Amino acid sequence: MAPPEPELKDKAEQADQAAKAFSDLYYEYFDKKRHAIKNLYHDSANLIWNGRAVSGKDAIVKFLEELPTSYTNLSSLDSQPVTESAFEGQTTVVVSTFGLVKYQDNKTQSFYQTFILSSQANVWKIVSDNYRFLEASSGAGT
Amino acid sequence: MQRSANEFAITTGRDGSRSFGDHDDRWAPRGRGNNRRKFNNKSWSRGSYRGRGQGGGYKNQAGGPVDTEGDVMMGGDAEHAHGSQPRFNPYGGRPKSRRGKRGDQYHRYPRDNSQRGGAGGKPSTRPLLPSSHSHPGSKTWYKVSIPHAKETDKATLLTLLGNHAPGNFRPIQFGYKGEMAVFYLDDRDVANLMRGVSRRITLPGSNFKLIINVNMSSPPFPVMNEENLDKLKVVMSARYDPSIKTLDLTSLYEDRALQQEGLYLPLNRPVIATCVAKIIQQNIPELVGLNLSSNRMLSLSSVQEMVQRAPNVVSLDLSKNQLRAVEELDKLKGWQLTELVLDKNPLCDRIHGQTEYVSAVRKRFPKVVKLDGKELPPPITFDVSTAVVPVSQGSYFVNAEVQELVVRFLKEYYTIYDCDNRQPLIDAYHDNAIFSLSVASNPAIENKQPSLADYLSISRNDLRIRGRDERDKGRIKDRLLKKGKLQVVSELSTLPRTTHDANSFVVDVNLVSSTVLSFVVNGLFKESDNKADKPPIRAFSRCFTAVPAAGGVLVTNDCLTITNASPQQQRAAFKSTGPTPSSSPVSSNPPVPGTSAVPSPVPVPSPLPESSPQQQLDSLPPQRQQMVLAFCQESNMNPIYSFRCLEDNAWDYVKAGQMFLNLQAEGKVPPEAFAK
Numbered sequence: 001m002a003p004p005e006p007e008l009k010d011k012a013e014q015a016d017q018a019a020k021a022f023s024d025l026y027y028e029y030f031d032k033k034r035h036a037i038k039n040l041y042h043d044s045a046n047l048i049w050n051g052r053a054v055s056g057k058d059a060i061v062k063f064l065e066e067l068p069t070s071y072t073n074l075s076s077l078d079s080q081p082v083t084e085s086a087f088e089g090q091t092t093v094v095v096s097t098f099g100l101v102k103y104q105d106n107k108t109q110s111f112y113q114t115f116i117l118s119s120q121a122n123v124w125k126i127v128s129d130n131y132r133f134l135e136a137s138s139g140a141g142t
Numbered sequence: 143m144q145r146s147a148n149e150f151a152i153t154t155g156r157d158g159s160r161s162f163g164d165h166d167d168r169w170a171p172r173g174r175g176n177n178r179r180k181f182n183n184k185s186w187s188r189g190s191y192r193g194r195g196q197g198g199g200y201k202n203q204a205g206g207p208v209d210t211e212g213d214v215m216m217g218g219d220a221e222h223a224h225g226s227q228p229r230f231n232p233y234g235g236r237p238k239s240r241r242g243k244r245g246d247q248y249h250r251y252p253r254d255n256s257q258r259g260g261a262g263g264k265p266s267t268r269p270l271l272p273s274s275h276s277h278p279g280s281k282t283w284y285k286v287s288i289p290h291a292k293e294t295d296k297a298t299l300l301t302l303l304g305n306h307a308p309g310n311f312r313p314i315q316f317g318y319k320g321e322m323a324v325f326y327l328d329d330r331d332v333a334n335l336m337r338g339v340s341r342r343i344t345l346p347g348s349n350f351k352l353i354i355n356v357n358m359s360s361p362p363f364p365v366m367n368e369e370n371l372d373k374l375k376v377v378m379s380a381r382y383d384p385s386i387k388t389l390d391l392t393s394l395y396e397d398r399a400l401q402q403e404g405l406y407l408p409l410n411r412p413v414i415a416t417c418v419a420k421i422i423q424q425n426i427p428e429l430v431g432l433n434l435s436s437n438r439m440l441s442l443s444s445v446q447e448m449v450q451r452a453p454n455v456v457s458l459d460l461s462k463n464q465l466r467a468v469e470e471l472d473k474l475k476g477w478q479l480t481e482l483v484l485d486k487n488p489l490c491d492r493i494h495g496q497t498e499y500v501s502a503v504r505k506r507f508p509k510v511v512k513l514d515g516k517e518l519p520p521p522i523t524f525d526v527s528t529a530v531v532p533v534s535q536g537s538y539f540v541n542a543e544v545q546e547l548v549v550r551f552l553k554e555y556y557t558i559y560d561c562d563n564r565q566p567l568i569d570a571y572h573d574n575a576i577f578s579l580s581v582a583s584n585p586a587i588e589n590k591q592p593s594l595a596d597y598l599s600i601s602r603n604d605l606r607i608r609g610r611d612e613r614d615k616g617r618i619k620d621r622l623l624k625k626g627k628l629q630v631v632s633e634l635s636t637l638p639r640t641t642h643d644a645n646s647f648v649v650d651v652n653l654v655s656s657t658v659l660s661f662v663v664n665g666l667f668k669e670s671d672n673k674a675d676k677p678p679i680r681a682f683s684r685c686f687t688a689v690p691a692a693g694g695v696l697v698t699n700d701c702l703t704i705t706n707a708s709p710q711q712q713r714a715a716f717k718s719t720g721p722t723p724s725s726s727p728v729s730s731n732p733p734v735p736g737t738s739a740v741p742s743p744v745p746v747p748s749p750l751p752e753s754s755p756q757q758q759l760d761s762l763p764p765q766r767q768q769m770v771l772a773f774c775q776e777s778n779m780n781p782i783y784s785f786r787c788l789e790d791n792a793w794d795y796v797k798a799g800q801m802f803l804n805l806q807a808e809g810k811v812p813p814e815a816f817a818k
Contacts, residue, residue: 051535068529078580100585112683
């Protein structure tokens with residue numbers, strides 16, 4: 001088997017740092033200044049929010065702004081560098097989170113969220129955002 | 143005759159209390175003999191009335207505590223009934239000598255009265271009736287009683303009287319008490335005119351002169367019967383504007399049309415308000431606007447009943463009433479008012495500052511946007527209450543082509559993953575594939591939850607790893623990141639054996655292009671080897687990122703998060719393992735863990751295209767796929783051999799099963815057939 005790429009360790013470290021900085025920033029914005037979350041998304045980003053697909057930065061921001069105010073507390077955070085062949089040379093990472101969220105007037109519940117982040121000119125943007133309530137993931141067929 | 147005198151007293155006292163509009167129970171037995179005693183020792187019968195009864199002693203006194211509608215002083219009724227006020231001292235200024243005299247003669251008074259006014263003074267010397275106003279705008283009432291008037295019919299009598307006060311004679315609530323005709327007047331001049339013509343009018347066909355007693359009175363107590371109800375309906379109908387669905391009940395108590403009918407129907411009496419509410423409910427339930435201004439209301443208790451009966455009212459005018467406490471508005475909370483007028487009520491002066499005023503109103507009616515005719519800024523709470531969490535939807539696959547690819551991948555992947563031997567999964571991974579696992583207990587579960595210790599040693603959860611320093615933490619994380627497909631698969635092989643509940647799977651394809659496919663699968667599994675009586679049910683979320691390879695895909699990134707299923711998920715898990723509705727993105731029938739420990743030399747079912755037998759299986763119609771899977775379970779053979787056996791028997795399940803049993807009995811089934 002081919003040995004892992006020599007620089008993979010550095011990439012993983014970079015991914016971890018990006019993920020940590022990103023998750024701190026993202027949930028701060030999501031909970032407290034959602035109106036300003038816009039610039040974290042790539043122009044052609046995709047959001048799948050509990051099965052609802054939303055395309056494009058503007059549509060995503062509109063969708064998120066219509067959600068009730070939230071309070072999020074993470075329990076888990078992990079990240080991986082994605083092989084470059086997948087994203088045409090751009091530095092890309094997968095960020096996976098799990099935690100507790102309380103939307104106003106709703107019960108507190110667990111959720112999973114998976115981001116794909118891509119770096120362009122040293123600015124990280126969300127390319128893909130996938131959000132699922134833990135409960136909704138059980139037998140929530142269409 | 144004693145009866146009528148007592149009734150007079152009763153009426154006075156009762157009416158006084160009525161002006162609060164709160165004691166509905168007190169009016170019902172009106173005029174009943176059995177109620178009489180209750181008021182016998184009442185201290186305040188009309189002084190003037192008694193004066194006349196005494197025979198010439200009448201002197202007009204300013205009737206302070208009574209006579210004025212809506213006057214709070216009348217509320218002392220109960221207190222007086224208990225004798226706290228000196229008997230026979232209704233008017234403070236009365237000379238002491240008279241009090242004593244009257245007191246002695248009080249019980250004779252009714253009889254005196256029955257003697258047609260006794261030896262009343264001469265009309266010419268009578269002073270004018272007082273006009274008492276303890277509240278601006280309040281009205282003085284006069285009660286006119288004419289003994290022995292029943293012998294004449296009502297119309298004749300009223301015509302006779304009306305001739306002496308042309309234009310202004312509006313007798314209210316005409317009725318008889320025994321032989322005595324009784325009615326009320328609200329005009330002081332007319333009342334004085336009536337007093338002036340006592341003993342001057344001769345009834346036609348007799349030489350009997352009418353004796354007309356006129357006294358200040360508390361307001362007449364309204365009487366509601368069918369006839370009056372109909373008259374009220376007519377008046378309300380005239381006051382209703384159907385184009386704007388608004389009912390204007392301004393100053394109902396002095397409605398001209400009702401006065402012409404001899405009716406006095408004040409809205410501040412609960413009995414009237416109830417009638418009004420019922421008429422609204424039965425005739426104009428669509429009512430949205432209601433004007434109750436200038437109805438002398440001290441309380442909104444009487445209006446309270448309208449809230450239920452006219453639930454659509456959004457615009458209310460309560461201006462020019464006597465409302466003193468803003469808390470009165472609590473009684474009307476059921477109305478979703480958007481417009482309210484409270485102007486010219488005492489409560490407006492008691493709240494200082496516009497902000498306090500608005501917030502006091504908004505506390506009761508949050509939707510009010512117009513108060514006292516002025517536009518208010520929109521309520522702040524409105525925006526927040528509309529934000530809702532959208533209802534979750536099922537799996538998202540982008541399109542059918544991607545769905546087919548992803549579902550097939552997951553089916554094959556978890557078939558192998560749930561078996562004893564996970565080594566064959568190596569074919570699903572890219573050479574440089576990366577895997578990591580992150581574990582956390584479920585923060586939404588309040589009670590104790592199963593230990594996740596088996597996973598903690600390899601958990602890469604950034605929030606839980608504590609290195610000595612950043613570099614140490616970096617080293618730990620580097621070690622926990624599995625790099626290259628060999629490392630990945632050997633790591634997967636160390637994880638507890640599992641059975642996944644395919645029915646629980648929800649899949650979202652979050653990225654698809656010519657160069658990459660990324661999807662997340664969420665679901666439940668149980669640990670097959672767990673020794674516990676009830677193996678824990680875990681919840682997981684797993685993101686696969688893959689790149690195209692010859693005819694299929696290879697996983698480059700496998701990012702797995704494991705936690706504990708919620709109690710609700712635990713109850714629902716593994717409940718439906720039979721043929722499933724299309725709800726599950728991944729086919730049902732979770733694979734039964736194989737019992738064979740033999741390493742698998744046979745072609746492994748793989749998401750990769752080069753394994754042609756697997757492709758054969760996947761190209762089967764769903765029904766036959768189900769048969770293969772069922773046959774796998776029963777025979778314990780792997781899918782490929784099961785497929786062959788069914789194929790050889792022309793998809794006759796029973797026949798194929800019989801052939802398998804025969805071959806097995808003869809020992810002719812190759813060991814590879816059981817390899818998985």
